[in-house]
Amino acid sequence: MRLLSLMSGALLLCAPALAAPNVPPAIASASAPLTLPDMPLHDPWIIADRATRTYWLFTTNQPRMTGDPRLGIMAYSSHDLKHWTRPAVVFALPKNSWANAGAWAPEVHRWRGRWYLFSTFHNQDAPIPAVGNREGIRRSTILAVSDRLNGPYRLVRNGAPIADKSRMTLDGTLYVDPHDKPWLVYAHEWVQIGDGAMEAMPLDDRLGEAGPPRLLFNASAAPWLTPADKAKGNLVTDGPELFRTHTGTLLMLWSSYQKGSYVETLARSTSGRITGPWEQLAPLVKHDSGHGMLFRRFDGQLMMVLHRPFHHARGKLYVMRDDGDRIAVVREAIDLDGETHPTD
Incomplete structure (x- = not known):
């Protein structure tokens, strides 16, 4: 029970899992007409909500999909991971933001009974x-909150960056340690520092800064980064997520x-x-x-869900296996997303 609660984004899954709903295809496609190849998205994040037996996929708002031109976050929903509703905006950044x-x-x-959007x-x-x-610009992970999973979300602390604004903090994620202490784990941008880093910063119960950030590793620690990448100086760290096996x-x-x-x-x-x-x-x-x-x-x-390719990206699903000391790809879920590209 506790180990599952340490998996980012899976806080609803600490109770025993239930079988997926048996939704007839004709009904599913009528109420949720989209499939993953139809859905433009980067950086997908899926929450499986047991209370409503609904999967929610959060991504950057695409006005051509929502009809809403605001800068913010949209969410698709599904009952079977194959048929998805048209998305709706769940958070819009106020115009007076930095x-x-x-x-x-x-x-x-999920944190302390509410939903937090990073x-x-x-x-x-x-x-x-x-x-x-190098060049540095303001780029930061910020926080919004809602009592409902599908929003609307409103800014916390008026949209102030969680970490010091002088650090380019990208792709912040929440990690809760075995002592129930929250941490912000993020990519410290190569744009600012050259050799991109992964860092962790302790948070307080309100998810505010509670201590200095700590270096976890640099991009150059990965032995498979090639000289061609390094010659460009673009040693990238992106998209951290923590999982305990x-x-x-x-x-x-x-x-x-x-x-x-x-x-x-x-x-x-x-x-x-x-x-x-x-x-x-x-690499996986x-x-x-x-x-x-x-x-x-x-x-x-x-x-696992990820995006592919990097440009004009779509969502891609994989069936995974927990091997104890690591995780492994079992197969591509082409029955759900229709893709046929190789896994490695």
Whole structure:
């Protein structure tokens, strides 16, 4: 029970899983006419809501899909992971915000009885300090809250960045340690520091900063990063998500590049603690695929969703296996998403 509650985005799945609803295809396609190839999305985040037996997929708002031009987050919904409703905006950034672009990497987490939305926004015209001759702009993960999973969400602390605004904090995720203490884990942007990093910052009960950030690892720690990537100076860290296996091993999904192609990969804490040390494992999925996250279907099966390709991205589902010391891809869920690309 406790181990599942440590999986980001799966806080509803601590109770025994139930079987997926038996929805006749004709009814499902009428009420939810979209399939994943129809659904433009980056950085997908899926919550399996047992209370309504609904899967919610959060991503950056696409006005052509919602008819809503505001900068923010939209959500698709499904009862079977195959047929999806047209999306609706669940959060819109107020016009008086410090940011004017972004709405990247939305994540929704249950904390202290409410739903919290983490997402990354930026402002190209607001410089911040950078390392050496690099460029720094304001890019930060901010927080919004709602009493309902499907929103609407409203800003916490008027949209102030969770971490210090002088740090380019990308793709922030919530991790709750075995002592029930929350942490913000995020990618410290290569744009600002060159060798992108993964960092963790302790939070208080209101999900505000409670101490200085700690370096977990740099992108250059991954042995599969190639000289071509390094020569460009673009050592990217993207999309962290924490997962504790059935044996208690703490893993991190994250993304970067290999030979110019996006990669979904895995790191492992050798101590079992968020502070590491962290060792890098082999990539899970290549072929310009990444920014994945894990969730469980209502029948208990571990799943991963990511986007592919990086440009004009669509959602891609995988059936996964918890091997105790790592996770592994079992198969592509082509029965759900219709894709046929190879997994590695």
